[in-house]
Each structure stands twice: as C-alpha cells, then as structure tokens.
Amino acid sequence: MLTDYHNAKDITLSQDFCWGEEDVRLAAAGGRILAAPLLTDRPQPPYDRVTMDGIAIHYAAYASGKRSFPVAGIVAAGTKPVTLTDPGGCLEVMTGAVLPPGTTTVIRYEDLVRKGSEFLLPEGIEDSKNIHWRGSDVEEGQELLSPGARIGGAAINLLAGCGYADVRVKKLPRVAIIATGDELVGVAEKPLPHQIRMSNVFHLRHQLATAGIEASTHHLADDKAELTTAITTLLARNDVLIFSGGVSKGKYDFLPEVLANLGVRKLLHRVAQRPGKPIWVGRTDETMVFGLPGNPVSSLTGLLAYVGPFLRQNLGIATREELRSLAMDFSFGKDLTLFQVVSTDPATQCVQPVANAGSGDASSMLRADGLLVLPRERSTFKAGEAFPFIPFDKIL
Numbered sequence: 218m219l220t221d222y223h224n225a226k227d228i229t230l231s232q233d234f235c236w237g238e239e240d241v242r243l244a245a246a247g248g249r250i251l252a253a254p255l256l257t258d259r260p261q262p263p264y265d266r267v268t269m270d271g272i273a274i275h276y277a278a279y280a281s282g283k284r285s286f287p288v289a290g291i292v293a294a295g296t297k298p299v300t301l302t303d304p305g306g307c308l309e310v311m312t313g314a315v316l317p318p319g320t321t322t323v324i325r326y327e328d329l330v331r332k333g334s335e336f337l338l339p340e341g342i343e344d345s346k347n348i349h350w351r352g353s354d355v356e357e358g359q360e361l362l363s364p365g366a367r368i369g370g371a372a373i374n375l376l377a378g379c380g381y382a383d384v385r386v387k388k389l390p391r392v393a394i395i396a397t398g399d400e401l402v403g404v405a406e407k408p409l410p411h412q413i414r415m416s417n418v419f420h421l422r423h424q425l426a427t428a429g430i431e432a433s434t435h436h437l438a439d440d441k442a443e444l445t446t447a448i449t450t451l452l453a454r455n456d457v458l459i460f461s462g463g464v465s466k467g468k469y470d471f472l473p474e475v476l477a478n479l480g481v482r483k484l485l486h487r488v489a490q491r492p493g494k495p496i497w498v499g500r501t502d503e504t505m506v507f508g509l510p511g512n513p514v515s516s517l518t519g520l521l522a523y524v525g526p527f528l529r530q531n532l533g534i535a536t537r538e539e540l541r542s543l544a545m546d547f548s549f550g551k552d553l554t555l556f557q558v559v560s561t562d563p564a565t566q567c568v569q570p571v572a573n574a575g576s577g578d579a580s581s582m583l584r585a586d587g588l589l590v591l592p593r594e595r596s597t598f599k600a601g602e603a604f605p606f607i608p609f610d611k612i613l
C-alpha cells in the first residue's frame with residue numbers, strides 16, 4: 218500500500234522533537250532562528266535626529282521675518298545636546314546629531330548663503346524639516362520580530378542596534394547524512410567501470426547548509442552487520458539521520474529491516490509519488506530517521522518534500538507555500554503526486570518542465586531551480602495554472 222503524499226507529510230510534520238535553545242554571538246547569528254522576541258531597548262531613533270548637514274533654527278524667528286542668523290556654535294554627531302539659547306541665532310548641525318533644544322527645523326547648507334559669522338536664509342523655509350523624530354520608527358519595548366523568525370541581514374542590523382551582543386536562537390539538530398551502497402566510492406577516488414562516486418550526500422549536505430545546518434557525512438556498505446553497528450552509533454549521536462539509498466525492493470536494500478531491528482519505529486514506507494516512491498520514514502524517541510531513495514533526484518525530492526517541512530516545524534518556523542504557474546500545458550497520467558523538476562523564467566516567473574531521463578539523471582537538476590508539485594488526482598495541467606513550488610537551495 219502506498220501512502221498519499223499529503224498523508225505522509227502530515228505524519229512527518231506531527232513528529233515533535235525538542236532540540237532546545239542556545240545563545241550565540243551576534244556575528245554567528247545570521248541564518249539562525251530566533252528563540253526569543255527581538256525587543257527594542259530604546260525608541261528608534263533614540264533622540265530627535267538631524268538628517269541633513271546644515272543649521273538648526275527656531276522657526277518662530279524666521280516666521281517673524283528674520284532672514285539673517287548668527288552662528289552660535291557647531292553640533293557634531295555624538296556630542297551631548299547643545300541648546301540654542303538665543304532664539305534669533307542658529308547652530309550648525311551635522312547629520313546624526315541631536316536636534317538642539319530650542320530649535321524646530323533644519324536647513325541644508327545647499328539652501329544657505331554664508332556671510333561672515335551669519336547665515337542668510339532664502340524665502341520658503343518650512344518648520345519641522347530634516348528631523349527624524351524620536352520614536353517615530355518604533356517605540357521602546359516594541360517587538361520587532363517573534364520567535365521562529367529567520368535572522369537575515371535586516372534583523373542583524375536591528376539586533377545590533379538594540380544591543381544584542383548575544384542572541385537567543387533555536388539549537389539546530391545534529392544531522393548525519395549517510396550514503397549506502399557497495400557501488401559508491403569517494404569523490405577523490407577513480408571509480409572502477411562498475412562503480413560511481415557518491416554524490417548525493419554532498420548535495421543533501423549543501424541543501425542543509427543553506428539553513429546553517431552542518432551535517433556530517435558517512436558511507437556504509439550494503440552489509441547488515443556493518444549497517445547495524447554503524448547505525449547504532451549514528452542514532453546515539455544525532456537528532457536526525459538522512460539515508461540515501463537502500464530502501465527499495467532490492468536484495469541488498471537492507472535499511473528498513475536493519476532500522477526496524479534497531480528499534481526505529483516505522484512511520485511510513487512508500488508514498489504515491491514520483492520520484493521518491495520508496496521513501497522510508499521512522500523514529501526513535503530521540504532521533505528522526507529519513508530513508509530517502511538513492512536516485513539523485515529522488516533523494517533531493519524526499520529532502521525538500523519531507524525533511525525541510527519537518528525541520529521548519531520543529532524549529533518553530535511558519536510554514537511557507539509558494540505557488541508558480543506552468544508556462545505550458547502538461548500531462549502525467551499516473552495515480553501519483555508528481556514532483557516535476559522545473560525551471561523558472563526570470564521574466565514571467567512561470568515554470569517550464571525540465572526534461573530528464575528519470576530520477577537517476579542528476580544533470581537535469583542543473584537546468585532547474587525547483588520542483589512543481591502536481592496533484593495526484595489530475596492528469597492534465599493547463600498553461601497558466603498555479604501549483605505549489607519548492608525551491609532548490611533554500612531548505613528552510
């Protein structure tokens with residue numbers, strides 16, 4: 218019996234794990250997931266901030282007809298507030314300085330004429346110009362981001378501005394990616410004619426690295442004793458195991474049996490989808506286990522369709538679903554959810570199916586930027602119709 222994709226996804230998403238929280242230095246926080254809200258420690262900006270280099274005056278003096286203002290001093294950014302004591306005078310002010318108490322507007326140097334120790338002002342000056350008022354962006358104690366937010370560049374700016382030298386983030390799971398198969402040799406090796414280099418583990422590792430997860434990589438032979446010993450250790454040391462290969466119906470696809478013997482409870486095996494049908498998912502109390510089918514496009518599909526959403530769920534990240542429209546009519550007659558490898562036209566944002574020779578064709582992924590999820594209930598799909606799109610290289 219094949220499990221339906223949506224059912225399989227629900228089963229995967231209902232597995233709760235607690236990986237905890239930790240404090241990291243701000244410089245290492247990029248890409249991590251906030252575990253505590255980002256709160257402002259002061260209003261932003263924290264004082265009435267001058268936004269143009271020029272002079273500050275009390276507008277009432279200008280409004281009464283005065284056009285010549287003697288200079289009472291210069292106020293640089295970073296100096297304590299300087300009060301304008303003579304309301305008929307002016308203070309030179311630099312961008313970033315505190316607006317001098319006693320002044321109400323700022324005039325740019327470009328709009329002024331200097332004459333000795335005075336500035337001559339033109340007609341048409343307005344009050345309250347070139348000032349970024351205290352608290353006008355955000356108030357003190359305001360929540361700028363909630364737990365579960367991914368820390369990007371803008372968040373780093375605000376975290377720094379609000380004094381977060383250390384940032385409370387969700388701990389990332391310890392992940393191991395394991396290639397299985399006697400035909401696989403290392404990347405640096407020269408394969409014999411009947412061998413291939415293991416490539417999937419590096420691909421899967423990269424996908425996880427886009428979320429800051431540094432997975433370890435391993436290779437195990439199609440040998441029950443070796444698998445049993447090694448997986449026992451891997452289970453003890455990791456929160457998530459991701460296998461590539463060894464889950465289908467072959468005489469040497471030992472993983473489901475070995476995992477079951479080690480007490481990994483099966484959650485599902487085989488999903489009504491293409492590619493990636495033979496996927497096996499299970500867990501112990503402590504460790505989630507994904508047995509992704511070995512064909513390169515199948516491994517990637519399993520990772521993006523199940524492992525990514527599972528990680529998002531357990532890191533408290535809001536679910537995201539992006540839709541993209543087909544650029545052309547398309548048909549697929551099987552009773553399977555199709556994860557079609559597609560490439561997006563940058564001009565129209567519509568997607569074009571990428572031809573491949575099946576899920577073993579790793580080179581097809583080079584011509585694509587994601588998967589379009591076409592529902593099992595349908596066999597024809599029209600140009601312009603939108604379907605869920607799962608991007609490559611962005612697992613969270």
Ligand SMILES: Nc1nc2c(c(=O)[nH]1)N[C@H]1C(S)=C(S)[C@@H](COP(=O)(O)OP(=O)(O)OC[C@H]3O[C@@H](n4cnc5c(N)ncnc54)[C@H](O)[C@@H]3O)O[C@H]1N2
Binds near residue numbers: 463
């Ligand atoms: N009788 C059946 N045979 C197969 C079925 C089926 O339903 N009935 N399903 C097919 C499908 S679909 C897939 S996908 C594969 C999945 O097989 P496994 O998960 O058991 O994977 P393996 O047999 O170990 O390998 C499959 C294929 O992938 C290559 N591979 C494996 N690991 C790597 C790696 N790390 N890097 C690069 N390539 C890798 C491996 O050499 C094989 O060519 O089963 C079908 N068979």
Ligand code: MOO
Binds near residue numbers: 577
């Ligand atoms: O589903 Mo397999 O994953 O077609 O190649």
Ligand SMILES: [Mg+2]
Binds near residue numbers: 464
């Ligand atoms: Mg196999």
